[in-house]
Amino acid sequence: MIRLQTAPFDVGAELEKLTGGRTNIGAAVTFTGLVRDASYGRDVKRLHLEHYPGMTERALAAIEAEAAERWRLDASLIVHRYGTLLPGDPIVLVITASAHRDDAFSAAWFLIDWLKVKAPFWKREDGAEGSRWVEPQDSDEEASGRWS
Amino acid sequence: MTTLLYFAAIREKVGHGQEEMKLPDHLATARDLVGWLRSRHEGYEYAFADLSAVRVAIDQAFAGFDDPIRSATEIAFFPPVTGG
Known part of the structure; x- marks a missing residue:
């Protein structure tokens, strides 16, 4: 499942919704991304998340489908926020559920790695030195490459 | 008619x-x-001066600059993505 929203999310409630009553699931991995107060040596006071409505949903659904091809998953969820966020705010949630932990761990790791380089989101940071668009990191590209 | 979309820094430069x-x-x-x-x-001119910093999507799918556009209904230009 894919969801885009401006509101915060509740990890426990999302996990319960995804796995509640499904006793075949033996492992659920949750990943939560948070807004940091510093980015590569620069203070971050606020983060603005822009995305491409329509394409974002398609891209996330494609990434999720790819994970379901590669691992034995019983359920998965991607929630990504957009709009204005503050340091400490949760920004992205990935949950994967499987009969066994290896599949859940690997799929969660894959989903967040691919999401960072294959879904149309853009971050702009406000800091002490003004506002600037975040540059893509080579390390994110390399991280996504380990799954190819 | 074709819809052209611009996002993030590209939108700001295009106006x-x-x-x-x-x-x-x-x-x-x-x-x-x-x-x-x-x-x-x-x-x-300003937005597209350096195409290495621009990505393109044709009908909501990542594409290349040499991909055909004649049958496209929506073409979007944006910087490399920075989500997650």
């Missing part, structure tokens, strides 16, 4: 986020479209 256009028939690829836009207004 707007969306426009509907009747594209001339001689524009075969996204690269042709960029060249044509650059000749129309300095905002596009």
Whole structure:
């Protein structure tokens, strides 16, 4: 499942919704991304998340489908926020559920790695030195490459 | 008519986020479209000066600048993505 929203999310409630009553699931991995107060040596006071409505949903659904091809998953969820966020705010949630932990761990790791380089989101940071668009990191590209 | 979309830094440089256009028939690829836009207004010239910092999506799928656009209904230009 894919969801885009401006509101915060509740990890426990999302996990319960995804796995509640499904006793075949033996492992659920949750990943939560948070807004940091510093980015590569620069203070971050606020983060603005822009995305491409329509394409974002398609891209996330494609990434999720790819994970379901590669691992034995019983359920998965991607929630990504957009709009204005503050340091400490949760920004992205990935949950994967499987009969066994290896599949859940690997799929969660894959989903967040691919999401960072294959879904149309853009971050702009406000800091002490003004506002600037975040540059893509080579390390994110390399991280996504380990799954190819 | 074709919908053109611009996001993030590209939107700011172009000066707007969306426009509907009747594209001339001689524009075969996204690269042709960029060249044509650059000749129309300095905002596009500024936005597309360095294509290595621009990505393109055709009908909501990542594409290349040499991909065909004649049957496209929606073409978007944006910087490399930074989500997650």
